[in-house]
Amino acid sequence: MSTLLVKNALVLVTMDEARREIRDGGLFIRDNVIEAVGPTSELPDSADKVLDLRNHVVIPGLINTHHHFYQSLTRVVPAAQDKELFDWLVTLYPIWAGLTPEAIRVSAQVAASELILSGCTTASDHLYMFPNGARLDDEIEGVQATGLRFHASRGSMSLGQSQGGLPPDSVVEDEDAILADCQRVIETYHDNRRYSMLRITVAPCSPFSVTQDLMRTAADLARSYPGVRLHTHLAETKPDVQFSLAQFGLLPGDYAEDVGWVGEDVWHAHAVHLTHDAIMKFGRTGTGIAHCPASNGRLASGIAPVRAMLNAGVPVGLGVDGSASNDSGHLLNEVRLAMLYQRLGGDPAALTAREALELATLGGARVLGRDDIGALKPGMAADFAAYDTNQIAFAGALHDPVAALVFCASVNANYTVINGRVVVREGHLATLDLGPVIERHNQIARALVDGE
Numbered sequence: 209m210s211t212l213l214v215k216n217a218l219v220l221v222t223m224d225e226a227r228r229e230i231r232d233g234g235l236f237i238r239d240n241v242i243e244a245v246g247p248t249s250e251l252p253d254s255a256d257k258v259l260d261l262r263n264h265v266v267i268p269g270l271i272n273t274h275h276h277f278y279q280s281l282t283r284v285v286p287a288a289q290d291k292e293l294f295d296w297l298v299t300l301y302p303i304w305a306g307l308t309p310e311a312i313r314v315s316a317q318v319a320a321s322e323l324i325l326s327g328c329t330t331a332s333d334h335l336y337m338f339p340n341g342a343r344l345d346d347e348i349e350g351v352q353a354t355g356l357r358f359h360a361s362r363g364s365m366s367l368g369q370s371q372g373g374l375p376p377d378s379v380v381e382d383e384d385a386i387l388a389d390c391q392r393v394i395e396t397y398h399d400n401r402r403y404s405m406l407r408i409t410v411a412p413c414s415p416f417s418v419t420q421d422l423m424r425t426a427a428d429l430a431r432s433y434p435g436v437r438l439h440t441h442l443a444e445t446k447p448d449v450q451f452s453l454a455q456f457g458l459l460p461g462d463y464a465e466d467v468g469w470v471g472e473d474v475w476h477a478h479a480v481h482l483t484h485d486a487i488m489k490f491g492r493t494g495t496g497i498a499h500c501p502a503s504n505g506r507l508a509s510g511i512a513p514v515r516a517m518l519n520a521g522v523p524v525g526l527g528v529d530g531s532a533s534n535d536s537g538h539l540l541n542e543v544r545l546a547m548l549y550q551r552l553g554g555d556p557a558a559l560t561a562r563e564a565l566e567l568a569t570l571g572g573a574r575v576l577g578r579d580d581i582g583a584l585k586p587g588m589a590a591d592f593a594a595y596d597t598n599q600i601a602f603a604g605a606l607h608d609p610v611a612a613l614v615f616c617a618s619v620n621a622n623y624t625v626i627n628g629r630v631v632v633r634e635g636h637l638a639t640l641d642l643g644p645v646i647e648r649h650n651q652i653a654r655a656l657v658d659g660e
Contacts, residue, residue, distance in 0.1 A: 213255035240628035269329025269591035271572025274498035274527025277319035316350030322537035327593030327621035336363025361411035400435035423467035442476035461486020491520030496575035501545035503529035525572035561614035590628040
């Protein structure tokens with residue numbers, strides 16, 4: 209067994225039950241688990257490895273609850289820069305139809321690395337297109353090379369345009385094949401043990417791209433395995449709501465209940481346009497939400513009523529969403545935007561800096577069904593991020609360095625530790641040589657968008 213001592217942090221944000229923030233704080237870690245938390249003076253004075261984090265704010269590793277890694281290949285595509293969701297998707301579906309196994313793998317490495325550099329230690333990704341022989345396995349392979357703790361969502365689309373859906377028929381799958389592959393990846397990869405580095409989620413894409421039958425059978429399949437959760441998009445835009453009413457005669461919240469998609473094992477992305485009744489229903493049932501402020505702003509989808517959700521007891525986490533609708537993978541920036549967007553209703557205290565940070569830590573852990581991440585306390589996984597305050601973004605803001613991390617310009621982590629492993633050291637990814645990966649990623653992106 210190996211030990212790691214983290215000491216001398218300017219402030220260590222625990223997110224424990226008392227929400228302690230410890231000045232001159234530190235951690236003592238054995239292998240991949242936190243053994244002790246407290247002031248540096250109260251911790252062991254030696255370990256196999258020591259990180260001196262003076263001048264750093266240390267927080268629990270950030271948790272990303274919604275993303276589409278492959279979309280890092282199609283950031284700022286000119287034809288899709290100024291469109292709302294449905295037109296944006298129709299523009300990009302034909303481009304994404306050119307994805308290959310290599311494109312999935314390399315884009316996953318880029319997207320996961322970008323998240324890790326921002327201080328993210330756990331991420332869920334929603335991959336719902338599998339053209340040209342691509343499989344979820346390709347994404348898993350790419351992510352595992354980065355060291356990220358990963359919840360891989362086996363997404364799917366089965367309702368093509370000829371059946372009244374949004375995606376072209378060329379990118380949808382047969383529903384029996386979808387279910388069979390969901391079962392395959394669960395039985396191959398899903399690890400429900402404490403401190404697991406890889407779990408599988410069953411994730412039909414959206415009400416406008418799959419049938420109600422698939423939603424119901426996918427839920428039954430997922431619930432036949434321990435710890436397999438359910439994820440989809442819901443009520444992202446007003447046209448999304450209109451589609452639900454026209455196609456099913458149901459508002460999105462009622463649709464979710466009708467197909468069995470409410471409960472503590474379910475979380476929905478966006479939920480910008482949920483009704484008050486639906487919010488209360490989600491609160492009562494523990495149905496989670498992935499709030500994606502940057503993407504919702506980029507596509508003019510609206511502002512999710514996060515304050516109302518929290519007041520109703522809805523589990524809420526943060527997501528960067530796909531890098532073609534953000535167009536970034538910086539999770540700390542989502543914390544800042546989540547705080548700012550809730551204030552646009554006129555209440556400057558609608559969401560505080562610490563509440564926003566909690567969404568990205570404890571909130572994300574709850575949404576993903578984890579009780580082993582999201583806080584720094586004994587018995588939790590050794591996942592944390594450390595930000596150096598000795599840089600211009602923090603100048604004049606050290607009266608409250610924790611709030612400064614949220615209020616001030618978003619910065620990358622100086623250290624990111626995942627499962628006790630130093631994955632970012634002095635601002636540089638330690639697991640991959642990013643230069644060649646980015647070069648190949650750009651080559652694939654050019655060929656994909658140019659249709660080569």
